[in-house]
Amino acid sequence: MSSEERRAFGARVADLRKQKGMTQGELAAVMGRTASWLSQVERGIQPVNRLDVLRLLADGLGVPLQVLQPDAPPPAEAGPTTGPGTNDLDQARLVLSGHPAPDALLNPTTEFEPDAFVGLRRAVDSIWEFTHRARYADVSAAIGPLVPQLELAGRTAADEYQPEVHTLLARTYQALAAAFVRQNEADAAWVAADRAIREAELAGDPLGVFVGIYRMCHAFVRLKRLDQAEHAAATAVSALQRHNESNEPTPQHLSVLGSLHLVLALVHARSGERSAARQQIDAARRIAGRLGEDRNDYHLEFGPTNVEIHAVSTAVDLGDAGEALEIAKVVRAEGLSCERQGRLLLDIGRAHAQRRHYADSLACLLRAEALAPEMIRTHAASRAVVRDLVLIAGRSAPDELRALAERTDSLS
Secondary structure, three states: OOHHHHHHHHHHHHHHHHHOOOOHHHHHHHHOOOHHHHHHHHOOOOOOOOHHHHHHHHHHHOOOHHHHOOOOOOOOOOOOOOOOOOOOOHHHHHHHOOOOOHHHHHOOOOOOOHHHHHHHHHHHHHHHHHHHOOOHHHHHHHHHHHHHHHHHHHHHOOHHHHHHHHHHHHHHHHHHHHHHHHOOOHHHHHHHHHHHHHHHHHOOOHHHHHHHHHHHHHHHHHOOOHHHHHHHHHHHHHHHHHHHHHOOOOHHHHHHHHHHHHHHHHHHHHOOOHHHHHHHHHHHHHHHHHHOOOOOHHHOOOOHHHHHHHHHHHHHHOOOHHHHHHHHOOOOOOOOOHHHHHHHHHHHHHHHHHOOOHHHHHHHHHHHHHHOHHHHHHOHHHHHHHHHHHHHHHHHOOHHHHHHHHHOOOOO
16 A cells, blocks of 8 residues: 555545444454554554455444455355354363363262373373364363363362372363364353463462463453453563572473463564564564473473464564565474464465465465364464455365365355
8 A cells, every 4th residue: 555545545444433433442442453553544554455454444344345445356256155063172162161070069979099190191191182283173072071070080089189180170271272262262262271270270380370371361362352361461471570580490481481472472463563572572582592492391382483483473463474484484393283383384374365375375275274174174364364365266266275165164
């Protein structure tokens, strides 16, 4: 957009907003942006070039996309669809519903057998393996019997076994929170993260509490509660920094602190705050440099490689596709989980779409689907970019793209 075009666009947005009787703060909140960002848009300072942001703005104003941008591609002519169907984590959501262990209330004399720890530890490890491999249907199937067993153990085991039971519960709820976020089930992720925080505190694991806060922040971001995410993450960062200044931090402390900086980068990127987002990425880079290796403390996968994956994602969220593609050239993610590798490819695909490299974008999405099919078929970001590719291609969309759109229900 030229400066004149930006001013004309901003004036159109301001007029439509006023016609709806909305303040800048109200419209920005609906979009998950800040009022200062919207003010810059309306004054012609901040350009809005990305199709997904244009759609957010149009949806917030309750107008068709073409009212804001007359030359935007028209909606694709989609055939009948069956809708998104059931979610892979539906069973896991049911497990979170209601009191976690009603049997323990009616049968308080049930005794916990310490020999059960072997199977419980193995089951929790499996939950995390499924989560890292983006196999959410398997997470849901495994969680059904596991959570009631652990919650019952937490109410019946002898005192000497309580710390490990609560540790296993915290790890389980953290895995659930991570899985729910990735399938855009943010309300369930919030519940799971809150339970993880409680269990980590009962286990006497302060760092586990901070990990639960990290998971909760991601739920807040999905819910577009960016102010809550920023407050929770910034408070946790401040507390950890004070601790690290007076104590020699362990690698685990550094991993958790670095991960919290990354979630703050995400918050600022979603708010369109370039400088703040990049400051948080740089802070995470410095911490990763102190670690000097990729680790998986608390299943955070924090380290130099994951920081650069987040740097790619942050650049894409800010609309800086060229920067994202430059960073991605030097990232070697083969040592990380399928989910992390798939997420990197998804973000590279989003960057290519922003640069109008549509064939490259589709190729990245298909590679990501081969690595983490459930994530690509259900992730909100992947569905958005596939939908945009179909809108732009129109009737000339290749068969591979149409097939991917059907698998991700991007036309529904």
